[in-house]
Amino acid sequence: MTTEAQEHAASPARPAAKGGYDDKVVHRYDDIEEFDNHLPNWWLVTLYGAIVFAIGYWFHYEVLHSGPSSMESYEQSVAADRRAAAERARRAGAMTDDALVTLSRDPATVAAGQAVFMSNCVACHGANAGGTIGPNLTDRAWIHGGRPTQIYRTVLEGVAAKGMPAWGAQLGETRVQSAVAYVLTLRNTNAAGGKPAQGDNIVE
Ligand code: HEC
Structure with a gap:
């Protein structure tokens, strides 16, 4: 049984100078040697860089909420797609069922339509469109048909x-289209307290 020091002395091939081979061996057992090598700088930079990045990332998204989350950016891109589709539908001119449904999926168009509804339609259809003088627009029965067109x-x-x-004459086609987009939603x-259903055209 030899001590580490003896083993050290017994290996003349190894450089003895400080900072040499043996200074780097922190543990030696059964001819297996464990070294204390410096980690390469590129590796350390990557590690510390990743930690700094992770902290910054966490603050940005979770603490300050200064950037959109992936869900939010997904929703923004869906909204942008819908806005673009609504714009195309409006430009195409012909109001088909599909075009009107496309408009009803664009939040900006629906919001514009709701504004039109609030200033022109509530007098007869009620603020919640449940119907007063005019019929309930929130049920499934339609007097003149419930298809978008x-x-x-x-x-x-x-x-x-x-x-x-x-x-048509009073509001212009665009505002009528927006109002219809809103009605479709x-x-x-x-609506609570709405008028009883009128009309035989049932739209599920
Ligand atoms: C002066 C009252 C009045 C105003 C204002 C009014 N409506 Fe009407 N609306 C009616 C009446 C009454 C009917 C039912 C017509 C019938 O019985 O044939 C009706 C019917 C409708 C229908 C058809 C419902 C069905 O069952 O087929 C829609 C859709 C509608 N209105 C939307 C609107 C929109 C959108 C506006 C605003 C731009 C509006 N109305 C403003 C009185 C009004």
Whole structure:
């Protein structure tokens, strides 16, 4: 049995100078040697850099909320896509069912439509569109049809004989389209205290 010092002395091939081979051996057992080598600088820079980055990242997203989370940026890109699709639908001009549904999925268009509704329609349809003089727009029954193009035509041309004004001339097509987009978001939401259903056209 030899001590470490003896073993040290017995290995003349190894350089003895300070900072040499043996100074780096911190543990030696059964001819297995453990070294205390310096970690390469590139490795340390990567490690500390990653830690600093992680702290900054955490503060940015979790503490200060100064950047959109991945969910938020996803929602923003969906909203941007919907806005672009709504813009295309408006430019294409022909208001098909699809085009109106596309408009009803764009929050900006729906918000504009809600504003139109609040200033022009609540007098007869109620603030929650549950119906007063005019019918309930939040149920599944429609007098003049509940398909998007049918609702669009009703609002555009009105039903003069029954007291529903024609809005096309007064509001212009774009605002009527927005109002219809808003009405489409109300279908089958059944506003509390709404008027009983009128009409035989059922839209689920
Ligand atoms: C002066 C009252 C009045 C105003 C204001 C009014 N409506 Fe109407 N609306 C009616 C009446 C009354 C009817 C029912 C017509 C009928 O019985 O044929 C109706 C029907 C409708 C229908 C068809 C409902 C169905 O069951 O087919 C839609 C959609 C509608 N209105 C949307 C609107 C929108 C959007 C506005 C605002 C831009 C608006 N209305 C403003 C009175 C009004």
